[in-house]
Amino acid sequence: DRQAIIDRISAAPDLGQLDSIRVETLGKSGSITALLKSLGGMDADTRTAEAPKIHALREAVSGAIAERKEALEAAELDRRLATERVDLSLPAPEHPRGSIHPVSQVMDELAEIFADLGFAVAEGPEIEDDWHNFTALNIPETHPARAMHDTFYVAGEQERPMVLRTHTSPVQIRTMQSQQPPIRVIAPGRVYRSDSDATHTPMFHQIEGLVIDRNITMGHLKWTLETFLKAFFEREDIVLRLRPSYFPFTEPSAEVDVGWSMEKGRRVVGGSEGWMEVLGSGMVHPRVIAACGLDPDEWQGFAFGTGVDRLAMLKYGMDDLRAFFDGDLRWMKHYGFRF
Numbered sequence: 001d002r003q004a005i006i007d008r009i010s011a012a013p014d015l016g017q018l019d020s021i022r023v024e025t026l027g028k029s030g031s032i033t034a035l036l037k038s039l040g041g042m043d044a045d046t047r048t049a050e051a052p053k054i055h056a057l058r059e060a061v062s063g064a065i066a067e068r069k070e071a072l073e074a075a076e077l078d079r080r081l082a083t084e085r086v087d088l089s090l091p092a093p094e095h096p097r098g099s100i101h102p103v104s105q106v107m108d109e110l111a112e113i114f115a116d117l118g119f120a121v122a123e124g125p126e127i128e129d130d131w132h133n134f135t136a137l138n139i140p141e142t143h144p145a146r147a148m149h150d151t152f153y154v155a156g157e158q159e160r161p162m163v164l165r166t167h168t169s170p171v172q173i174r175t176m177q178s179q180q181p182p183i184r185v186i187a188p189g190r191v192y193r194s195d196s197d198a199t200h201t202p203m204f205h206q207i208e209g210l211v212i213d214r215n216i217t218m219g220h221l222k223w224t225l226e227t228f229l230k231a232f233f234e235r236e237d238i239v240l241r242l243r244p245s246y247f248p249f250t251e252p253s254a255e256v257d258v259g260w261s262m263e264k265g266r267r268v269v270g271g272s273e274g275w276m277e278v279l280g281s282g283m284v285h286p287r288v289i290a291a292c293g294l295d296p297d298e299w300q301g302f303a304f305g306t307g308v309d310r311l312a313m314l315k316y317g318m319d320d321l322r323a324f325f326d327g328d329l330r331w332m333k334h335y336g337f338r339f
């Protein structure tokens with residue numbers, strides 16, 4: 001019945017059900033298709049009477065289907081436009097990115113500061129022989145400084161004992177052996193000592209400085225350290241105090257303190273309410289210069305060494321050295337190292 005079919009079409013709730021109605025009526029074995037086929041078996045008079053009605057029925061049904069299809073498609077589009085709208089005011093999803101570790105960042109900062117002062121970067125091995133780490137630095141075998149360094153020994157040959165370098169000072173030796181003065185280098189890198197608490201880790205970072213030339217004095221040393229510390233802490237009120245000290249490889253030797261003061265309940269570098277030690281330094285010992293094959297009557301200079309991790313802690317207000325090497329991303333984030 002024509003009206004029943006048309007009603008079903010206009011009531012079809014979705015495109016799937018509408019298509020089932022199309023198959024049922026206009027499909028290969030559909031009811032209207034069957035009517036059209038039956039025309040062939042009719043006598044001429046009946047056919048003339050029936051054909052226009054059947055064709056009209058087919059037109060009406062296919063027209064109704066097309067109309068309903070359009071309506072359903074339009075409704076579907078409206079629904080998608082309503083629900084799939086892009087909200088441009090929402091924050092964009094965060095894509096995690098790697099970032100530089102504070103220690104690497106501080107090493108880069110230091111290299112840049114010293115590059116401006118004319119220092120090149122020198123390197124040496126982390127597995128070092130006993131001669132470069134100790135003997136050439138005027139620390140003979142029986143010297144108590146060997147015990148003080150809490151050295152990690154590496155299995156090696158009898159004649160050439162190997163250690164994990166306990167400081168970056170052996171790079172002084174390697175540089176003087178391989179370069180002609182004048183020399184101006186820094187040597188940043190990893191060093192190792194068998195020690196572990198809140199302010200010591202078995203691996204940490206030092207930066208060494210070495211200047212060898214004619215007529216170098218402690219005045220040059222002090223100016224260099226002051227200029228470097230002002231640039232690193234980004235403050236003009238950096239005050240240094242050189243305390244007489246002892247290192248086997250420098251003479252005279254000085255430990256360098258930097259003044260601190262309280263700001264917003266926190267101890268910061270700058271001013272001079274108190275002192276804290278930041279560096280070891282001195283004039284390179286003539287025996288060290290001679291051990292490298294240079295004439296100590298012609299060449300002299302200064303050297304200094306400091307802990308990079310400690311400098312990072314002071315600059316960024318960190319309190320536990322071990323956290324540097326835990327790899328905890330929350331810690332990085334807390335100190336503003338974004339990634």
Ligand code: PHE
Nearest residue numbers: 167169247280281303304305
């Ligand atoms: N190598 C010394 C240390 O590790 C530091 C230092 C370097 C002192 C150069 C004087 C000169 O403690």
